[in-house]
Amino acid sequence: MDRGDEAAFAEFVTREWTRLVRVAFLLTGDLGRAEDLVQQTLVKVHRHWVRVHRDGSPYGYTRAALVNESTSWWRRKRVDETLGEIPAHADRARSDAYAGIDNRQELIQALAKLPPRMRAVIVLRFYDDLSEAEAAHALGISVGSVKSQTSRGLIRMRAAITDASEPGRLTPTTSTKGA
Template sequence: MDRDDEAAFAEFVTREWSRLVRVGYLLTGDVGRAEDLVQQALVKVHRHWSRVHRDGAPYAYTRAAIANESTSWWRRRRVAEDLGDVPAHADRSTRDAYAGVDNRDELIRALHTLPPRMRAVVVLRYYDELSEAETAQALGMSVGSVKSQTSRGLDRLRSVISESAAPSSSLQTNGA
């Protein structure tokens, strides 16, 4: 790789690092693992940088590499992780300064109950705001698969979130 390509790659990594790590975090649920995932993907991107850069879509290529690397990691591991219990909130309707953080935490925990490929589809569709066609291209699947994975993923997320909300309603007492 020549100096111009090296400089362009370094500038790309500097500019997009935070954004790529956020995608990695949404896929893995762990900042350290997300950073490792991004680094592994960037090693692969670096090998093909002159072509990737010339094609004009380095972020999309790198994002796809992160999603694929995440799926490969989960396939290798095949071990379920316990992310801990989602804390029950006595009153979810209360609006306070911490409600947004609690909701975001609950959503991230729910997101990590999805299988890796389904999670990748949901993250790319709703976090990175890709179209169905763009998501299909990034993950190397058909648009129909993206649609079905999205639908099933959103149904599962709704189910997990409603299940975690159910215990909070049982905290109300009859005499209150």
């Protein structure tokens, strides 16, 4: 790579770092792992930067690589996830900061309960605001799969949020025995 390509890559990383970490955080549920995931992905993107930059869609390519890297991690690890903190730089509601944080935490917890592919579809469709066709292309799956994964994912997330917000509702981890 020549100096111009290196400078373009450095400028891309500086400009898109926060955005990529946010996507990775939504995919992993852990800020440290999200940053590691972005770094691993950027190392791989750097190898192909001349072609990626020339094609004119470096963010889209990098986002797809990020999702693929996240999926590969899930396949290798297969461990239960615990959610970390909400990134300090995440967008927050200015009018009622506490409600915004509470709502975000509920969404992040519901998102973390989804399987990796379903989570990736939801993140790409609603966080990155991709169309069904764009999400399908980014994930290498059919538009029909994106539609069904979106529908099922939203149903699961709604159920998780409803369960968590109904006081006194029994969940599989609560019991009335001994009360």
